[in-house]
Amino acid sequence: MQRVLAGLFALSLGSACTTEVSDDIATRDMDAKIVVTHKGGATADVSVTLRKADTAATFIDLANSDKLEATHSAETHELTRTSLLGFITYATTFSAQPADAAAFVVSFTRTGSFPSAPSSSAELPVPFTLGAINDHGAQGLSRAAEDLVLTWTSDISADTLELLVAGTCFDNYTRTLDPQTLGTTVTRGTLRKASGDQTETCDATVTLTRSRPGTLDPAFGGGSVRAEQVRAATFKSAP
Numbered sequence: 001m002q003r004v005l006a007g008l009f010a011l012s013l014g015s016a017c018t019t020e021v022s023d024d025i026a027t028r029d030m031d032a033k034i035v036v037t038h039k040g041g042a043t044a045d046v047s048v049t050l051r052k053a054d055t056a057a058t059f060i061d062l063a064n065s066d067k068l069e070a071t072h073s074a075e076t077h078e079l080t081r082t083s084l085l086g087f088i089t090y091a092t093t094f095s096a097q098p099a100d101a102a103a104f105v106v107s108f109t110r111t112g113s114f115p116s117a118p119s120s121s122a123e124l125p126v127p128f129t130l131g132a133i134n135d136h137g138a139q140g141l142s143r144a145a146e147d148l149v150l151t152w153t154s155d156i157s158a159d160t161l162e163l164l165v166a167g168t169c170f171d172n173y174t175r176t177l178d179p180q181t182l183g184t185t186v187t188r189g190t191l192r193k194a195s196g197d198q199t200e201t202c203d204a205t206v207t208l209t210r211s212r213p214g215t216l217d218p219a220f221g222g223g224s225v226r227a228e229q230v231r232a233a234t235f236k237s238a239p
Helices: 002-014
Strands: 018-021 030-038 043-052 058-061 066-072 075-078 080-084 087-095 104-110 117-122 128-130 148-154 160-167 170-177 183-186 202-213 222-238
Touching (some): 030 117, 117 222, 128 202, 128 222, 148 202, 148 222, 170 183
Parallel strands (some): 018 058, 030 222
Antiparallel strands (some): 043 087, 066 075, 080 087, 148 183, 202 222
C-alpha cells in the first residue's frame, strides 16, 4: 500500500487526474494494472486499475454494463470500486495461505460491442519469513554507527526481490537484491537525509517484496500483471 500511495501522489503532482466511463472506450484502448498481494497471513488481495492507453492520468470508471471479477480456486468475487483523490481502483480479498499455488484469474466482462478480457492471471511467488530486527529496544539502531542486518527464511526462488527501508528521519532506501540470497546488510552511514537535520530518531519500516510476473489478457491494449509476497518489519532508527 505504501508503494501504491507513493505512486499515486507522484502521478498527482505530475498531471491532473481525469476519469472516463468505460462504455465508450474500446478494450484495446485500455491499460490494465493487476496486482495480487500476499502479506503472510491468511488472505490475498487482488487490485485492478484501468487507464486509457494514451494517458496514465485518465482512469477508467466502469459503466453498469462492464464488470471486473476475480477467481481463485473455486471462489469468484466481483471487484469493489474505491476512489482516492480521483484514482479509481477495483479490489477484492480471498482466503489464501502464503504457499497457495492456485492461480488468480481476473476477468473483465463487457456486454456491449467491445470484446471482453477474461483471462489475465498470476500465481504467487515462493513465500518467505522476514526475521525480527535487533534495534536495542528504546535505544534504537544507530544509522551512523551500526549496520542494519536483515535475514529471512525461504525456499530457493528466482523471482525478483526488492528492499525498501523507509522512515521520516532519513531518505527512503531501495535496492534490488539477489533473488536467491537469504539476507542483506545496509551498511552504517547509508541511511541519511540528503540535507537537513541528521539527529532525529524515528520509527522505520523494512519492506521486502518478492514478485512474479503474470499474464495479461491480449484484448487489453497494454498493462501489467504481477503477484507478490510482501513482508515488513519495524525498528527504531536513531542517529
